[in-house]
Amino acid sequence: xxxxxPTSDIAKTMKITATGDIHYDLIRNPAEHDKFLNFIGxxxxxxxxxxxxxxxxxxxxxxxxxxxxxxxxxxxxVRLKVFGNHEYWSTGGDTLGNLEKLQSRIEGxxxxxxxxxxxxxxxxxxxxxxxxxxYSFSPALLPPRSSYEKKIFGGHIIWNDxxxxxLGKTDLDYTNELQEKLExxxxxxEAEADQIVAVTHHIGFFEMLTVREDFPAWNFCNAFMGSxxxxxxxxxxxxxxxxxxxxxxxxxxxxxxxxxxxxxxSTYYEKRFLSFVIPEDGSNASLEFGGLEV
Numbered sequence: 001x002x003x004x005x006p007t008s009d010i011a012k013t014m015k016i017t018a019t020g021d022i023h024y025d026l027i028r029n030p031a032e033h034d035k036f037l038n039f040i041g042x043x044x045x046x047x048x049x050x051x052x053x054x055x056x057x058x059x060x061x062x063x064x065x066x067x068x069x070x071x072x073x074x075x076x077x078v079r080l081k082v083f084g085n086h087e088y089w090s091t092g093g094d095t096l097g098n099l100e101k102l103q104s105r106i107e108g109x110x111x112x113x114x115x116x117x118x119x120x121x122x123x124x125x126x127x128x129x130x131x132x133x134x135y136s137f138s139p140a141l142l143p144p145r146s147s148y149e150k151k152i153f154g155g156h157i158i159w160n161d162x163x164x165x166x167l168g169k170t171d172l173d174y175t176n177e178l179q180e181k182l183e184x185x186x187x188x189x190e191a192e193a194d195q196i197v198a199v200t201h202h203i204g205f206f207e208m209l210t211v212r213e214d215f216p217a218w219n220f221c222n223a224f225m226g227s228x229x230x231x232x233x234x235x236x237x238x239x240x241x242x243x244x245x246x247x248x249x250x251x252x253x254x255x256x257x258x259x260x261x262x263x264x265x266s267t268y269y270e271k272r273f274l275s276f277v278i279p280e281d282g283s284n285a286s287l288e289f290g291g292l293e294v
Contacts, residue, residue, distance in 0.1 A: 055084025055201030125193030
């Protein structure tokens with residue numbers, strides 16, 4: 001059963017503010033920290049009902065997790081989150097075991113982790129997890145499959161998950177596992193929710209990518225951005241009207257029929273957010289990136 005939040009404080013039309021790729025552990029000096037506090041203040045002015053963080057809040061600097069998440073307490077009464085691949089990072093131990101420890105710390109800061117269970121808020125369902133990658137966004141001119149498995153291109157371009165993530169299973173198997181869980185959560189919500197918001201860190205549509213014909217190593221890394229099958233699965237569930245993702249650090253909106261997939265587009269050093277209101281009548285929401293309607 002999905003977790004149901006009390007809705008006495010939420011209007012009939014729900015306002016959601018979403019961001020991701022915070023990478024709080026990479027803030028380098030007081031000036032950058034002040035800039036981040038300004039970013040938080042701008043989100044507070046949006047006065048959303050729900051805040052969504054689409055992963056990569058911290059990486060190897062997980063000691064700063066609570067410091068970061070507590071800064072969001074004044075943004076919204078309901079705060080939801082999924083893991084990003086950087087939260088999988090550690091220098092030792094079992095990756096999945098480390099995630100279980102992070103879960104209790106995240107919930108101690110007042111966030112609901114969607115990996116644990118889907119939620120319903122005022123008739124709107126939310127389901128999500130980090131998702132993963134199956135190399136389906138790899139370029140047409142493929143290097144050997146072993147290059148993707150080893151996460152190295154040309155002998156020197158390395159996808160760093162290979163150093164800091166220990167799943168004990170293949171990327172393809174793990175992608176299948178997380179997608180099956182997400183679809184099961186969506187099916188659970190469909191019986192009770194009017195509309196559904198899916199949240200993943202990784203992307204599900206080719207149009208979310210940036211392809212650089214002059215930079216083969218860049219295109220190699222696109223293989224680790226997500227899974228085409230994620231997008232296909234979301235599109236097959238008509239109640240899923242919105243998909244919030246991150247990971248590519250590129251602000252984009254992809255529309256597939258009634259489904260809108262949105263990446264707020266935060267980068268390592270430039271944080272961005274998106275706000276939108278879900279109309280009660282089921283019509284499409286207007287999207288605003290930092291006050292700019294799309």
